[in-house]
Amino acid sequence: MVNVRRERFREETKVEAKRIALEQLAEQGIAGISVNAIAKRMGVTGPALYRYFKGRDDLLNDLVRDAWHDLADTVEAAVAASEGAEPPDRVRAFGEAFRSWGVGQPHRYMLLFGTPLPGYQAPDDTLMAAHRTMSAFLSVLPHEGAAPGRATAEPSTLDAQLVAWADSRGEGDVPPAVLLTGLRGFTRLHGVLSLEVTGQFGPMGIDPALLYRAEVESLLLVDSEEVRGSTRLSGPG
């Protein structure tokens, strides 16, 4: 029989430890997360926490997993709340939710998108949450009018890779054009956001929010770009 009381206390201890770790993360960054210091703040000695986490890396991996789930929940909620709105507004809603999440907790954002621990392999659980985040984004991109592509003869093309990627996540019905828009769009948002949360715009005197929104708007056009050739450069036509 499973001891439910012990299991519950054990879970609460882990939650409490991670809560303090999140504080350390927010205040001092990843390097400021210390198993020893967490234990002290919980009123126990250092080694006690090793009954709950195999090591510091294990704790960090838990934080990464939790953060991905939190991010996925956040953007999913925003997408759900925008139900019924016009497609462009739903994209904007996703964009704002994503940015708010990141700007509100810069170090946690970089915990997800910064350099991973050496040898890190994201577990299925974590990958699932990352997928949920991306799916939420894809769901607000309009699908109509996009050619439903399947596995192409040439697997080295981006389209083929995108379809294979979607297939592996059980989303084989999403057209490659939408997948491409989603993936490129995500990299664009991350491009601005990651520079913002690391403070790179600080010495430049530029409001990252404006730049971010400009990029969000660019997503609303990224499809039509693809249609035209890409040899033109600059100059109002």
Added chain:
Amino acid sequence: MVNVRRERFREETKVEAKRIALEQLAEQGIAGISVNAIAKRMGVTGPALYRYFKGRDDLLNDLVRDAWHDLADTVEAAVAASEGAEPPDRVRAFGEAFRSWGVGQPHRYMLLFGTPLPGYQAPDDTLMAAHRTMSAFLSVLPHEGAAPGRATAEPSTLDAQLVAWADSRGEGDVPPAVLLTGLRGFTRLHGVLSLEVTGQFGPMGIDPALLYRAEVESLLLVDSEEVRGSTRLSGPG
């Protein structure tokens, strides 16, 4: 009188220490850089190196500065080598040089664009190199046809901030439209590249190079995007 011989030895010691630090960075990431370990590999005891660096943070800041200068040199060389080519090809040349630099030394790339040390303020020297990098990019973007804007009445607009930023760098003659293209373009390249060097595309089975090039091509269109309204979404016209 200045003792030139001592000064030279001192400089060589610092260079050697940073060389080993770069190896540690490449192999184990930032966390793997250890003053003690560097000293041992140089055949001296740990504290000896503190005659050359005020502390570990000081060493890291030197690495950041060197990396920025190296990156600036690299993209400047690529831009210079593309002299005379068509503007789109020069943009591509910059893009490839930037990506090669980052992909070739992922941890060093993240040393520049990852979370900075707490309280870090980039010194002038470092800012200069960052500016050189951006200027190299701006120099391959075509300027003709762009309206030469100066300080606007409304300073909260992105254009006004861009002009102020360029002014502070002594590049007040660059039109705001080009500044915007440059800044947005840089964030796009960084968006893909930073996800690549942190291994985020690994589990996705997608070739980041293809995605990166798609974004490079998007830069060649970013201006014309601005001209049209930004309310359209998806769907081949």
Added chain:
DNA sequence: AACTTGTGTTAGAAACTCTAACAAGAGTAA
């Protein structure tokens, strides 16, 4: 009541950063 399991303790190894005190060499000046 006896046994197993879980969870805390202390002790300690092996790292790390960084400071202090000291020793010795290199360069300068009387």
Added chain:
DNA sequence: TTACTCTTGTTAGAGTTTCTAACACAAGTT
């Protein structure tokens, strides 16, 4: 040459880490 200063190395040590091992004790099970 002698004396002084400056630079650069050493060792010792404080105060951190992470993490393992050995032990103590309580809680749950049989």
